[in-house]
Amino acid sequence: MSHPRNRFTRWILATGLLLTVLLTYAAKPPAPDGQITRSHARALYDQPFYPADFQHFNYINPNAPASGTLRLAAQGTFDTFNAFTTKGVPASLSGHLYDSLMVRSKDEPYTLYGLIAEAIEYPASNRWVRFYLNPKARFADGKPITAVDVQFTFEQFSRKDAPIYRATLANVESVKVESPQQIIFYLNDNHDENRLLPFQIAQLPILPAHDRERYDFSRADLTLPLSSGAYTIKSYEAGKQVILRQVENYWAKHHPVRVGHNNFRQIQYDYFRNATVSLQAFLAGRYDIRLETIAKNWSHGYTGKAVKSGNIIKTLLPRKTNQIQAFIFNTSSTVFKDRRVRQAISQGYDFQWTNRTLMYNNYQQPHSLFANSEFGQHSAPDARELKLLQPFRQKLPAELFTRQWQPVKTSGDGNIRTQLQQAHSLLQQSGWLVKNQQRVNRKNGQPLSFELLLTTPEQERIVLPFQRNLEQLGVQMRVKTVDLAQYIQRVRNKDYDMLLRTISHGTTPGNELQRYWHSQYANEQGSQNIANVSNPVVDAMLAEVRAVKTLEDLIAVTRALDRILLWEYYLIPQLQAGQWRVAHRSRLDYPSGTALNGHLDFTAWWEKKEK
Structure with missing residues (x-):
């Protein structure tokens, strides 16, 4: 039985009164804010590259032929199609199912172009942002996408049970629906902190207000979502397979930001237990594109007739992502509260030996959290950074002010005696002594022992040498690999000592930094602050990120933040x-190999025409 409040809402919709109610919501007129800009696009620090009448992005194939089914793979399992819940294991499909007000151009660092919103309007002060919706925009059921849906989306993602999005939207003061195709967001009074927020609002996946009962974020089940994007769910086998089909008469099929995309009538995801099983399935012809994440597989795993015949092609594509993989300390864990302990443990990881011996020299050692970009530290702090850091000198390591942070460097021959000696000294200083070849706490005699939680069995061979190095210090690192469902639940509940995870910042770092590092999200269930960082100096740098007005200022503050997190x-x-590292069937083709921002987009691939 439906809730009385839901029946009342439907009655309001049926009688046409809901729009009147919403028009009075937060009826606060925008104050004079200087120059007002209305445009088809918005760039963060420069002018959009593509003009208002552009036909398609330069990096795609506008003549890509339509074809049948693209078969892809996923790992593990799933038990819900609710991509936004903090419960269950969601299917990885949200990128296909939902459109947003605006979308990113992958050949510009941070520029958005209208999709559901045909125009964006904003003042110089960034006190508010208005979106004009395209009257042609439709959900998969044919109903128009209106400002009411945008407001409903905002309200859903502002809820307590949507912690990732709630953090992003915290500085929205109020929302007003001005007409079916027009909505305005009023931002908080910290005008200078609002530069990034409109970009986050513009990229929210738009949900249907007329079908709101499907979007209960507290629920995790296999209720089929209503799509606002190019695909909808055709069929599924719980935990094993999902088949998507193109939305019939998709309204944006010929839209400039969608030309050259969605070139397959169906997309089929098959789920495999682990990376080893998935690779064998790929070689056997079960799916079409494989993004290889294991160096050993790339070097030795691609064998057999399909590879020898050229039916499977291995290729390296340029990558532009601020992304690294890292061992992450849970600083709420008792053993990791002391910085010196964390530094000592760091001495036990021998990247040079591991990369040469176990990863076939496929990787580089990170010197920054913002890899392959200008946003991370590259040398000693410059004048801009020192100005930001100076007020906190007494709260930060002294070394931070005079030199660049460096990762542990070894000879690569497996002998790390010097590093272990430094680790021993740090542990002694922090009250951890060696008794009977075991590291124990001076005060309570408790052993220095912790658990590294993994979800991929193939990672075990990479971390076991790290474990053996720590044993020489009398430190016990237990390695535990669990299935995906258990891993997700433990991470949500902050039930771990250390994780091996990918950290991915935006091409132009922005509000996502709040979710990763702000003390507000430390120890919050489901938050992305998985290190549980609670540091007032980090919070101060994050406030500076929100306030930046120029690219130069952003570079300075992210480098300062980078130094703090590393030191x-x-x-x-x-x-x-x-x-x-991509392996694919030879019948498939893809856009230019030019390095594009962000992750690979397989919806821009296509199947070659038969000659």
Whole structure:
């Protein structure tokens, strides 16, 4: 039985009164804010590259032929199609199912172009942002996408049970629906902190207000979502397979930002237990494109007739992502509260030996959390950074002010005696002594022992040498690999000592930094602050990120933030990669190999025409 409030809402919709109610909501007229800009696009620090009448992005194939089914793979399982819940294991489909007000151009660092919103309007002060919706925009059921849906979307993602989005939207003061195709967001009074927020609002996946019962974020089940994007769910086998089909008469099929995309009538995801099983399935012809994440597989795993015949092609594509993999300390764990302990543990990871011996020299050692970009530290702090850091000198490591942070460097021959001696000294200073070959706390006699939680069995061979190095210090690192469902639940509940995870910042870092590092999200269930960082100096740098007005200012503050996070040893940067390792069927083709911002977009691939 439906809730009385839901029946009342439907009655209001049926009688046409809901719009009147919403028009009075937060009826606060925008104050004079200087120059007002209305445009088809918005760039963060420069002018959009593509003009209002552009036909398509330069990096795609506008003549890509339409074809049948693209078969892809996923790992593990799933038990819900609710991509936004903090419960269950969601299917990885949201990128296909939902459109947003605006979308990013992958050949510009941070520029958005209208999709559901045909125009954006904003003042110089960034006190508010208005979106004009395209009257042609439709959900998969044919109903128009209106400002009411945008407001409903905002309200859903502002709820307590949507912590990732709620953090992003916290500085929205109020929302007003002005007409079916027009909505305005009023931002808080910190005008200078609102530069990034409109970009976050513009990229929210738009949900249907007329079908709101499907979007209960507290629920995790297999209720089929209503799509606002190019695909909808055709069929599924719980935990094993999902088949998507193109929305019939998709309204944006010929839209400039969608030309050259969505070139397959169906997309089929098959789920495999682990990376080893998935690779064998790929070689056997079960799916079409494989993004290889394991160096050993790339070097030795691609064998057999399909590879020898040329039916499977291995290729390296340029990569532009601020992404590294790292061992992440849970700083709420008793053993990791002391910075010196975290630094000592860091000395036990031998990247040079591991990369040469176990990863076939496929990777580089990260010197920053913002890999392959100008946003991370590259040398000693310059004048701009020192100005930001100086007020906190007494709260930060002295070394931070005079030199660049460096990862642990070894000879690569497996002998790390010097590093272990430094680790021993740090542990002694922090009250951890060796008794009977075991590291124990001076005060309570408790052993220095912790658990590294993994979800991929193939990672075990990479971390076991790290474990053996720590044993020489009398430190016990237990390695535990669990299935995906258990891993997700434990991470949500902050039930871990250390994780091996990918950290991915935006091409132009922005509000996502709040979610990763702000003390507000430390120890919050489901938050992305998985290191549980709670540091007032970090919070101060994050406030500076929100307030920046120029690219130069952003570079200075992200470098300062980078230094703090690295010198505090909240994590151990493990590896970074400058290329995507992709294997695919020879019948498929893809856009130019030019390095594009962000992750690979397989919806821009196509199937070659038969000659």
